[in-house]
Amino acid sequence: MRNVWVVATNTFREAVRDRVLYNLVVFALLMMGAAIIVGQISIGIEQSVIVSLGLTAISVIGIFIAVFIGVGLVSKEIDKRTLYALLAKPVQRWQFLLGKYGGLAMTLTVNTAAMAVGLYAAMWTVKHPLDPSAWYVLVAVYLILLKLTLIVALAMLFSCFTTPFLAILFTVGIYIAGVFAVDLRALQGIGLNPATMKFIRGFSYLLPNFDNFNVMGLVAHGRAVPASLVWQDTLYTLVYAAIVLAAAAMVFSRRNLK
Amino acid sequence: MAAPAIEIENLSKEYPHGFLNLKKKRSLENLSMQVYTGEVFGFLGPNGAGKSTTIKLLMRLIFPTSGTARILGRSIDDVSMHRDIGYLPEQPYFYDYLTAAELLDYFARFHGLTASDRRERVQRALKKVGLETAKKIQLRKYSKGMLQRAGLAQAILHGPQVVVLDEPMSGLDPLGRREVRDIILELKKDGRTVLFSTHILSDAEMLCDRVGVIVGGKLRGVGTPGEMVGIQTQGMEILFELNGSANKFALLDKATKTGERYRVQLPEAELYPALDQLQAAGARILSVAQLKPTLEDFFMNLVDSDRAQSSAVEVSAT
Numbered sequence: 001m002r003n004v005w006v007v008a009t010n011t012f013r014e015a016v017r018d019r020v021l022y023n024l025v026v027f028a029l030l031m032m033g034a035a036i037i038v039g040q041i042s043i044g045i046e047q048s049v050i051v052s053l054g055l056t057a058i059s060v061i062g063i064f065i066a067v068f069i070g071v072g073l074v075s076k077e078i079d080k081r082t083l084y085a086l087l088a089k090p091v092q093r094w095q096f097l098l099g100k101y102g103g104l105a106m107t108l109t110v111n112t113a114a115m116a117v118g119l120y121a122a123m124w125t126v127k128h129p130l131d132p133s134a135w136y137v138l139v140a141v142y143l144i145l146l147k148l149t150l151i152v153a154l155a156m157l158f159s160c161f162t163t164p165f166l167a168i169l170f171t172v173g174i175y176i177a178g179v180f181a182v183d184l185r186a187l188q189g190i191g192l193n194p195a196t197m198k199f200i201r202g203f204s205y206l207l208p209n210f211d212n213f214n215v216m217g218l219v220a221h222g223r224a225v226p227a228s229l230v231w232q233d234t235l236y237t238l239v240y241a242a243i244v245l246a247a248a249a250m251v252f253s254r255r256n257l258k
Numbered sequence: 259m260a261a262p263a264i265e266i267e268n269l270s271k272e273y274p275h276g277f278l279n280l281k282k283k284r285s286l287e288n289l290s291m292q293v294y295t296g297e298v299f300g301f302l303g304p305n306g307a308g309k310s311t312t313i314k315l316l317m318r319l320i321f322p323t324s325g326t327a328r329i330l331g332r333s334i335d336d337v338s339m340h341r342d343i344g345y346l347p348e349q350p351y352f353y354d355y356l357t358a359a360e361l362l363d364y365f366a367r368f369h370g371l372t373a374s375d376r377r378e379r380v381q382r383a384l385k386k387v388g389l390e391t392a393k394k395i396q397l398r399k400y401s402k403g404m405l406q407r408a409g410l411a412q413a414i415l416h417g418p419q420v421v422v423l424d425e426p427m428s429g430l431d432p433l434g435r436r437e438v439r440d441i442i443l444e445l446k447k448d449g450r451t452v453l454f455s456t457h458i459l460s461d462a463e464m465l466c467d468r469v470g471v472i473v474g475g476k477l478r479g480v481g482t483p484g485e486m487v488g489i490q491t492q493g494m495e496i497l498f499e500l501n502g503s504a505n506k507f508a509l510l511d512k513a514t515k516t517g518e519r520y521r522v523q524l525p526e527a528e529l530y531p532a533l534d535q536l537q538a539a540g541a542r543i544l545s546v547a548q549l550k551p552t553l554e555d556f557f558m559n560l561v562d563s564d565r566a567q568s569s570a571v572e573v574s575a576t
Contacts, residue, residue, distance in 0.1 A: 006367045017355035080351050088317045088345035089368040090337050256320040
């Protein structure tokens with residue numbers, strides 16, 4: 001595991017030096033602006049509006065980083081040939097892949113945690129002291145982070161066998177389909193024949209169910225997130241990401257680096 | 259004879275190409291050769307001959323279509339074997355955001371070295387390649403030659419038994435090339451095995467115990483530079499000067515004039531009659547030398563015959 005850790009810490013250093021964390025400035029400005037405006041126009045529901053806005057921003061910025069940097073993790077190393085010298089060291093390809101994944105997961109954790117602090121600061125600005133229910137926001141942030149780690153795994157898988165452009169397209173496509181996975185399962189009565197319906201339903205179970213990570217509605221209205229959902233989502237992410245990364249490692253381990 | 263450090267047996271590599279990747283292009287064809295422990299082996303060939311393909315196969319960056327290879331007696335699939343190998347990729351490129359010292363420290367960590375050992379080795383390697391004063395500059399600001407030096411430093415950092423260098427002189431100025439040559443000779447002195455690819459033949463002649471020539475994906479010969487070019491002379495060359503009043507004579511028509519000097523090349527059997535003519539004309543003979551084929555001649559002959567073969571195949575196909 002030492003090799004994985006070495007690659008991960010270097011990937012984190014790369015993200016920091018490539019100014020990935022500069023997005024926090026955008027987030028901070030957004031939250032400051034929102035806090036000022038919401039404080040003036042949303043009488044009585046300030047916290048709810050700020051929470052919805054803040055969680056959406058955390059999710060969107062996180063998805064942007066997960067997809068674009070996730071796809072570039074492997075493809076950039078191949079394109080620039082930085083990988084050549086590294087793979088001539090006693091490093092397995094799966095260790096490199098897992099290290100890259102771990103490095104971006106670390107970056108996303110730091111980024112998401114910093115944005116969460118910004119969100120709490122905005123919440124405190126519009127209403128203090130904070131409601132006790134405000135701490136549920138942390139759970140929502142944690143679930144967003146799980147979602148992002150799953151997206152990174154998918155982005156890495158696609159980047160292992162296709163071009164960066166297509167990998168971005170596939171990852172975004174799977175994400176959008178995954179958000180509607182539950183709706184696909186419930187699909188009926190739209191005039192499709194039973195075989196097609198069966199196929200769509202079966203396919204929907206293969207898709208990552210991103211809807212499970214969305215608890216914004218609950219926490220924005222000060223309602224607790226069921227503990228069972230948190231455990232299920234954690235386990236789901238671990239298993240799903242492990243399967244996706246294993247597939248990525250299999251593909252990458254036989255890839256010719258021309 | 260020393261034990262082989264690198265053994266390659268019937269290594270072939272085909273790449274799919276064309277529409278739907280249905281056609282196959284063969285980059286390397288049944289390559290078999292050995293590099294012995296402690297020798298400097300030059301891998302020669304024109305661009306696209308298969309040198310880098312072979313090296314990438316050895317470094318498991320690409321996978322063979324058929325055949326096997328071993329380094330230090332272990333299969334190239336054995337990743338632990340890479341502890342004893344140093345590799346410089348062709349036209350190396352490294353992480354822009356790291357300094358040379360950070361890059362070397364990063365690579366050294368994969369070898370399980372302690373922090374103090376890493377520090378010491380990084381310093382030593384940077385000094386050896388002449389990057390000591392640039393160690394704190396980010397690699398994005400490095401020139402091509404400096405990147406090449408950084409690449410060489412990471413290849414020798416951990417004191418590998420076998421060092422594989424893909425075009426190590428590329429991008430270097432004459433001073434840099436000399437430094438790389440010195441490093442290669444120093445590695446040999448330390449008992450390391452060096453395999454390097456190049457198309458700069460003078461480097462190969464100067465450094466290599468043996469060379470292998472590869473053209474069109476096929477190994478065309480392995481031997482010492484002397485063996486490769488043969489020992490037979492190709493004729494004689496006479497360099498001479500004439501005083502202004504000398505009369506014209508037959509040999510002068512065959513000679514080429516450079517400045518005040520004349521140079522003439524002729525078969526060995528015609529040497530003495532030619533010397534008689536020069537003596538009679540009152541010429542001052544500056545030198546008489548045997549004409550031997552160089553590695554470059556050998557190399558060019560191979561490339562020319564390969565091209566002739568390819569065009570013959572194309573003509574017969576049409």
